[in-house]
Amino acid sequence: MALIRLEPVRPVTSQTIRYMAFAFAAADLLIELDAEGRVSFAIGAANIFFDEDEKTLEGRRWRDLVAEEDAPLVEALVEALDVGGRYGPVMVRLRGRRPEINRRVLFNACRLPQQPDRIACALSQLTAGAFSSVKAPVASGPNGLLNKDSLGDRTAEIVAASKALDLRLALTFLELPGLTRLKGRLDDNSARSLMQRIGAALRAGSLDGQTAGQFADEQFGYLHEADKPTQAVAHAIQKLTKEADRDGQGIVPISRTMEMSAGELSPEGIVRAVKYSIDRMAEGGTEAAVDGGLAATFDALVNATMERIDAFGRMVKHDDFKIVYQPIVTLRDKSLHHFEVLSRFEAETSPYEAIRFAEETGLVEDFDIAVLMKVCGMLEARETDPRLTVAVNISGRSLGSDLFAGLVQRELTQHPKLAKRLALEITESAEIKDLTRLDAIVQRIRQKGFEVCLDDFGAGAASFQYLRALKVDWVKIDGLYVRRVLKDQRDKAMIESLVELCRKLGVRTVAEQIETVEEAAALRAIGVELGQGWLFGRPADLPAYKPPLELPTESSDRPNLRARRAGYRESWG
Known part of the structure; x- marks a missing residue:
C-alpha cells in the first residue's frame, strides 16, 4: 500500500478572499464594502475613476463615491444582494472630486459566502463593446425610467x-x-x-x-x-x-x-x-x-x-368616415379666410395614426382620393353655402403616384367651378423623392385655378428644398415653431426669416396650432398672414366661425375688410 503524503491546508485569509472576489469580478478597480456601507478595502486603478489614490477611498461611504442621481440604483443593488449572489453589470455614474471628472462605469457586485457581511464591488471602464456604442436615451422622469x-x-x-x-x-x-x-x-x-x-x-x-x-x-x-x-x-x-x-x-x-x-x-x-x-x-x-x-x-x-388593411379598405370603399371643419383666419383683422377639412374616424382611432398607417401600408392614395371626391361632392351640393371655401390635405406620397396624380387632375377638371373654393395642402409626412416631377403636377393643378399649400413647413430637414423646387401659393408653418415663438428667440428668428423669404418669393404664410392671443399678436407682428388653432376654433362637424373677441385688431385695418370672403366672415356660426 502506497503512502500518501498529506500537505497542510493553508488557511484562507481575508486577503485571499479579496483577490478571489477581484478575480471573480474582473475589473479595473475593486472596492469592498463593510456592513455599514463603508469602503474597507480598495485596490486597482482608482485614479482613473476618482483622480485619487485607492487608499484615500478607505473609510468613506459608498454614497460619497456615487453620483447623487444613481445612488438609488446602487442602494437597490446592495439591499437586494443575497449571499452568494451577483448583480451587474449596470452603468453607474461616479462622483469625483470635480464635476468634470465624473465618469460612467460598469458596476458589478457580489456577496461571497465566505464573507457574508461584505460586498465586493467591481468597477470597469466603458469600452467600445457591444452596448457602449448604443447611446443611452434620457430618462423621462425622476425615477430614472425611460418612457x-x-x-x-x-x-x-x-x-x-x-x-x-x-x-x-x-x-x-x-x-x-x-x-x-x-x-x-x-x-x-x-x-x-x-x-x-x-x-x-x-x-x-x-x-x-x-x-x-x-x-x-x-x-x-x-x-x-x-x-x-x-x-x-x-x-x-x-x-x-x-x-x-x-x-x-x-x-x-x-x-x-x-x-x-x-x-x-x-x-x-x-x-x-x-x-x-x-x-x-x-x-x-x-x-x-x-x-x-x-x-x-x-x-x-x-x-x-393585414386585418387593419382590410378594415381600412372597407372604410374607404363604403365612405365610412366623416369630415370636420377648422377655421383659418386672417390675423390682421380676425376675419375668416377659409376652412381646413380634416378627416375623422371612429372615436377610438387617432386621425394622425390612421393617416400614418395608410401611408405605411400603401392605402393613402385610395383614402386621399376618397376624401377629395367627398369634399367636391359636398361643395357642389345644393344645401352647401356657395361662399364656403376649404382646403383638403393630399399626401406627398400619393402625388408621387402617376395613377393618383391623374385621378386628382380628372376630379378637378370635372369640378371647374370649385377653382376659387377648393385648395390642396400637400402634407410633408412622407418623403417626396422626385421634386421636379411633383412640381410639374402642382403647376397643372394651379393652372386650373386651384391654390396649393405646402403643409407642416419646417418639420422636416428637406423643407427648404421643397420651397426651392416647388412653386406654391401658401406655406403652413409647423406648429412646433408657433408654440415656441414667445419662448425661444431662435425659433422666432427662423419664422421671421421664413416669412421674409416667402414674401420675396411671392408665397403667403399660414401659422398653425395658435392657442393664445399673445401668439397670434406675435405672429401678426412678424408678418404671418393667416392663423389656425384652437384660439379661433376647434374642428367641428359644421363650418362655423365666431371671431375671438379678445383678439386685438388694428384700427388701420378696418377699411380693408373687403376681402374675397367679405360676405360671410363674422356671420358664420
Missing part, C-alpha cells in the same frame, strides 16, 4: 447588436395593480421616494442600468439577459410597496417574460416587433404577450396589420 417609446428604441438597438454575439436577451413586463391607489394614500415626498426606489429596483435588474421603462401608471418593463432570474426584482418591489404602506400587504407584481431572440428578422423587423410587443402590453397587460419570441411577435404583427 415607452425610448425603451422600445433602445431595446431594439441592443437586440439588433446582440445578433452578432452569443447573448440571449429577454424583456420582462410587470404590472403593479393598486400602485396608483397606494401613491394616493401617501404624501408627495413619500410617493416620490417610492417611485424612485421602484425605478432603482427595475434599473438594477436591467441589462446595464439604463434599459428599464414605465409604460403607464402601473406598467413597467426592463431588458435583461434571458438566463437571469427575475424574482429578485419582483420581490424587491413587493418589499418596497409593503414598507411604504405599513397597513397593507404591499403589491404583488404580475410579471411576464418574453425572450428577445431576433432570429432572421431584419433591423427594421426587430424595431417593429419590439414596439408591437410593448404596445400590446401597454394596452392589454401581461396577458397580451405573444409566446415564441420576436419572430412570433412579428408574425402576429403581420396578421394584425
Whole structure:
C-alpha cells in the first residue's frame, strides 16, 4: 500500500478572499464594502475613476463615491444582494472630486459566502463593446425610467447588436395593480421616494442600468439577459410597496417574460416587433404577450396589420368616415379666410395614426382620393353655402403616384367651378423623392385655378428644398415653431426669416396650432398672414366661425375688410 503524503491546508485569509472576489469580478478597480456601507478595502486603478489614490477611498461611504442621481440604483443593488449572489453589470455614474471628472462605469457586485457581511464591488471602464456604442436615451422622469417609446428604441438597438454575439436577451413586463391607489394614500415626498426606489429596483435588474421603462401608471418593463432570474426584482418591489404602506400587504407584481431572440428578422423587423410587443402590453397587460419570441411577435404583427388593411379598405370603399371643419383666419383683422377639412374616424382611432398607417401600408392614395371626391361632392351640393371655401390635405406620397396624380387632375377638371373654393395642402409626412416631377403636377393643378399649400413647413430637414423646387401659393408653418415663438428667440428668428423669404418669393404664410392671443399678436407682428388653432376654433362637424373677441385688431385695418370672403366672415356660426 502506497503512502500518501498529506500537505497542510493553508488557511484562507481575508486577503485571499479579496483577490478571489477581484478575480471573480474582473475589473479595473475593486472596492469592498463593510456592513455599514463603508469602503474597507480598495485596490486597482482608482485614479482613473476618482483622480485619487485607492487608499484615500478607505473609510468613506459608498454614497460619497456615487453620483447623487444613481445612488438609488446602487442602494437597490446592495439591499437586494443575497449571499452568494451577483448583480451587474449596470452603468453607474461616479462622483469625483470635480464635476468634470465624473465618469460612467460598469458596476458589478457580489456577496461571497465566505464573507457574508461584505460586498465586493467591481468597477470597469466603458469600452467600445457591444452596448457602449448604443447611446443611452434620457430618462423621462425622476425615477430614472425611460418612457415607452425610448425603451422600445433602445431595446431594439441592443437586440439588433446582440445578433452578432452569443447573448440571449429577454424583456420582462410587470404590472403593479393598486400602485396608483397606494401613491394616493401617501404624501408627495413619500410617493416620490417610492417611485424612485421602484425605478432603482427595475434599473438594477436591467441589462446595464439604463434599459428599464414605465409604460403607464402601473406598467413597467426592463431588458435583461434571458438566463437571469427575475424574482429578485419582483420581490424587491413587493418589499418596497409593503414598507411604504405599513397597513397593507404591499403589491404583488404580475410579471411576464418574453425572450428577445431576433432570429432572421431584419433591423427594421426587430424595431417593429419590439414596439408591437410593448404596445400590446401597454394596452392589454401581461396577458397580451405573444409566446415564441420576436419572430412570433412579428408574425402576429403581420396578421394584425393585414386585418387593419382590410378594415381600412372597407372604410374607404363604403365612405365610412366623416369630415370636420377648422377655421383659418386672417390675423390682421380676425376675419375668416377659409376652412381646413380634416378627416375623422371612429372615436377610438387617432386621425394622425390612421393617416400614418395608410401611408405605411400603401392605402393613402385610395383614402386621399376618397376624401377629395367627398369634399367636391359636398361643395357642389345644393344645401352647401356657395361662399364656403376649404382646403383638403393630399399626401406627398400619393402625388408621387402617376395613377393618383391623374385621378386628382380628372376630379378637378370635372369640378371647374370649385377653382376659387377648393385648395390642396400637400402634407410633408412622407418623403417626396422626385421634386421636379411633383412640381410639374402642382403647376397643372394651379393652372386650373386651384391654390396649393405646402403643409407642416419646417418639420422636416428637406423643407427648404421643397420651397426651392416647388412653386406654391401658401406655406403652413409647423406648429412646433408657433408654440415656441414667445419662448425661444431662435425659433422666432427662423419664422421671421421664413416669412421674409416667402414674401420675396411671392408665397403667403399660414401659422398653425395658435392657442393664445399673445401668439397670434406675435405672429401678426412678424408678418404671418393667416392663423389656425384652437384660439379661433376647434374642428367641428359644421363650418362655423365666431371671431375671438379678445383678439386685438388694428384700427388701420378696418377699411380693408373687403376681402374675397367679405360676405360671410363674422356671420358664420
